[in-house]
Amino acid sequence: MLVKWSKKMSKIKLLVTTAFCLLSLTFLHAQPSTNTIQVSGKVVDEISGEPLEYATISFYSPRKQKIITGGITDQNGAFNIEVPKGLYDVTIEFISFKTITLPKRKLFADTTLPTVALRLDTESLEDVVIIAEKTTVDIRLDKKIYNVGKDLTVSGGTVSDVLDNVPSVSVDVEGNVALRGNDNVRILINGKPSGLVGLNSTEALRQLPAESIERVEVITSPSARYDAEGTAGILNIILRRSKLQGLNGAITINSGYPFQAGASGNINYRTGDFNFFTTSGYNYREVPGNSLTETRYFNIDPATGEDLPDSFLNETRDFDRIRKGFNTNIGVEWYVNETSSVTTSFLYRDSNNESNTTNIIVEPDSDGNILNRNTRFDPELEDDITKQYSLNYVKNFKKSGHKLTFDFQIENNIEEENSAITQDNTSAIELVNTIEDQDRILLQSDYVLPIGEQSQFELGYRGNFNTLATDYLVSNQVNGEVTVDTDVSNNLIYTEHVNAFYSQFGSKINAFSFLLGLRLEETRITIDQTTSGDYSKKNYLDFFPTINLSYELTEKQSLTLGYNRRLRRPRSRFINPFPSRSSITNVFQGNADLDPSYADAFDLGYLNRMGKVTLNTSLYYNHSTQIFTFISEDTGTTTVISNTDTSQTVVPVIRRTPINLASADRYGFEFTVTYNPNKKWRMNANFNAFQDNTRGTYEGVNFDNDNFSWFARFSNKITLPAKIDWQTSLFYRGPSETAQSKNEGILSTNMAFSKDLFKEKASVTFNVSDLFNSRKRSGTSTTDTFESYSEFQWRERSFNISFTYRFNQKKKRERPARDGNGEEEFEG
Missing domain, CATH: 2.60.40.10 (Immunoglobulins)
Known part of the structure; x- marks a missing residue:
């Protein structure tokens, strides 16, 4: 591990050395x-x-x-x-x-x-802008743009931490991202699918440093230019990149407890017709976690049908994880002439993860006396390497906004996981090897034509071509002899080709703006399980209309109305039929027969800027068909958890798997309030409440369910004496339930302090994530054959200190902004 650490630090040293060499050259040149x-x-x-x-x-x-x-x-x-x-x-x-x-x-x-x-450019038609709100939010016809650079609580953190602080967005304890409580979110980097997200978006978002992000676009009513994937909407993460002359950038180093250390930087050098840029980072994190499952089985005599005494099984898991990752995005922009530019970049990401999971399974009787105890140890090593090459061409015509763009992107992602699982009372070792190899190609072209001073026409094509091969091998090693388990080992090749064409037209007539679009997507999917010989093919052609309307009631108030049709394709994990092996009693297994889910979404928004208070509210409704839901079921098989010379303990195996149900109706309300009492104090509150009504039957079991849930977020930032910034963020997710489970509420608190140094050329920030160590998921699942209570904490409370140094790049200060009455608001 020391050798690997040395190699990673050498890369960081090379990056920093290069930066300071360029800085020196620039200094000499500037004499x-x-x-x-x-x-x-x-x-x-x-x-x-x-x-x-x-x-x-x-x-x-x-x-x-x-x-x-x-x-x-x-x-x-x-x-x-x-x-x-x-x-x-x-x-x-x-x-x-x-x-x-x-x-x-x-x-x-x-x-x-x-x-x-x-003078303010109130008539700019790029994305048909309707309001440029001078807080941390820009409101546009089809998106909300959140500038995240002033969020102290994510300094030294990851993209996952950033998203968890964006209004309307929530990240659960396992790292799954949801928008307005809906986890089917399309995540883009700079407007396109990216290797920075990788095969496992949850893990990838935990590797990318927060300092690499400039802003996050929350697109709840996507226009036709975007992929139709994602029934909840789209999160578009924009990375930092400067176009200023000369050399500029920033470098951040951080460390914390549980032990973590990292370095990241964004460096830009522009000279003449060329703009060189890089965003790079390395991080090492120790991430301890834990879980608990307590299950009660309702036993029935299969011969007589009579009730037998209940049996019990308690399982605890301790996760000791090490996350190591290096990523870099290096590119150059060439201004060919006054109307054309070419940008090319290369992305490389190398993540090496270690996860040591200790499972302790205890079988008590009804009085709590321990009948049997078994320990299962699962050490897993994971290596994830992504390489991506991108090419972008932009041609600007004489009229402002009239342009043609072309994008080409090719990517390869290889992820390999290896584990050697041992268990008490047996000399056998279970060897599990998983290799996922994904190739993706993106082709895209967009043409934008302004019509008059207030209208715009757009036409485009996008092709996504994806092939994912998963090789899953399970072997048993007994006394040095290895035997392949052919019952679960398999090889799956998933191919997805999507060709899309779109057109949209937008215009502004006095106070009224509209953006109308239509997208056509042709999808071809094949699933080839080469070992078992199973093969399936699915082709579908769909139209996806979009409508976005806006009306400015006054200079400070506006209404928006959006409609769009979306779909949700099953991810590779959802269709992968290979069962997880970290637990022998509770497994996750994909469903290769999943069909896409479709949704019709409506969104009514209202914005009001009232002096020092900004209010942004939305009413939304979403009708989905063929929805995905997860069910827990008794597999009908058993497993041995204890085997001695005198006795053997056998328990049922419970499986969690996704299925298609008939339909779901989701409607809700959200509001975000920003209050700036003065230049040194800023408060922000976000509340989201939603109702889910699910209807459907699967294999004779009715899964109808009505669920109301909500979440709230509050952030308070104030400048203390000595110009120390103090920020506290609270997040609460309300209880929720499905047809089989009830989940309890979750409260988490983050706190941070920051101080500028060296005339604002540097900053030092100290933050605490999950201050009260309360970010745990807990709930109860109930079926006809068992009842199970579970708790899960992915990451325990952590402390972090970070130091940022900026060269030729000033800190973005709070700048007074004019409201409709000439009064001042302040950015937070």
Whole structure:
């Protein structure tokens, strides 16, 4: 393990060394020259007169339309940039504001440009923007954009931690992501499927450092440009990447308890027509967890049908996990000419995980006396390597917004798991080897055509081609002799080809905006179980309409209405027929015969900005058919948990598996409130309540169920004396139930403190995740043959301290923003 650690740290050292070499070169290059001058000035908001920090100033050669140099404004909106003497077009840009160009400026001596006043670009039609809310949220016709950089509680954490703090999103104790309580969420990176998500999105999201994220787009009513996959909607994670001139970036190191250590950085270097960028990170985490299952079996004499005394079985599991991961995304953007650019990047992710699971199975009698005890040890080693190459081409035409894009992406992901399971009272060792090899190809092209000043037409194609081969081998080693268990060993090849075409049209007529689209998806799926000889093929062609409407009641209030049709294809784990082996009494097994589920979703939203308070609410309804649900059933088989010279204990094996049911109706209400009493204090609350009505029968068993559940999140951030930021976040998930189970509520609390250093060039943050160690899932499952109570805690309470250093990249400060009455709101 020390050798592997050394190799990983060598990669980090190489990355850091490269960064500082580039920094040194840039410094040397920037020394004063007789051929350069100083150009200074100031950029402000035209209405409020407030300075605009991070406005970008670019100097272009008028003849070649080639960028020569540039810079950004400081917190006072001022800039002072060293420029070679010459004739320039000077461009001033700031997000959500109209760009201003000062043409043909003769700059041959030190010059102070006149103050530049930028105006809000309220008529921008990219994504048909309806409101640019100056808090941490941008509300658009088909999405909500959450800027996550100011969340202290995720510093030094992972993407999974980030998502668990985004309104409308929840992450359960096993790491499964849900949107408004629905776990069928499509996760994209920079708008496309990505190797950063990998074969197991849960594990992959726990490997990617939080500092690599710029923002998260929550798309509850996706437009036709997006894949129809995901009945709950889409989470689009946007990674950090700068286009500023010169070298800039940030490096973060962190450590914590249970022991964890990591380093990550985003570095960008732009010179002339080229922009080089990388986001890389390494982390080592020890993640202890535990679970408990207490089962009571209702025994019946098979011959007479009479009731027999109940039997009991208690199982505890302790998980000692080590998660090690290195990931890097390296790329270059080439500005071919003033209208075209090509971006190419290579992604590499290497995750090496160790999981040592100790199962203790105890058989008590009705009085609690222990009849038998058995220990099962499952040491598992996992190696997951992802390689992905991406190519993007953008062609901009003369009219603003008129463009053509093309994307190509090819990816390979290999995940191998090996374990050697031992058990008391037996010399046999169960060897389990699983290899998953996935190849994915993405082809995509989009064409956007503005029509007039208020309308936009879009046309596109996307092809996803995916092949996943799973080789599952179970062997038994007795006295050194290995025998393959042919009853469970198998090889499965899953192929999924999806070709999609879409078109959409959007426009704004005074206060009314709309975006109408239609998507056609043709899906071809084959499932080939080569060992057993089972083969199935499914083809389906579907239309997916989308409608998004908006009406601005006033400058501060708006209504939105969205409809879209979505589908849910079964993931590889859902269709994999190989049973899990970590427990001999409770197994998970996929269902290769699962069909896709379809959903019609409606969403009615209301936004109101009332001075220092921002209210965002939604009513939503979702009707699904052929839904997936998980059931627990007695397999009809038994297993030996204790075997001695005088006795043998045999218990039933319980299986959890997904099935298709007839239909489900889901409707709910959510609201998010942001309150900024002053510049140093920010509060945010999110509440989501929903009702699920499920109807369906499977193998003669009725699974009708009505369930009401809810979750709430509250975050409070305040600046203490000495400019120390303190943030506390609370999350509560209400109780829920299905036809077979009842789950109790879960409360978790995170806390963090942060302090800026070295004139805001650096920050140090200390946070505690799950402060009261209460993030546990607990519930009871009941069938005709057994009743089972279970608890599960994936990760125990953890402490983390992180240090971030920024070079040529300032911290994003809170900036006053103008509301409808000219009063000020503040970003949190």
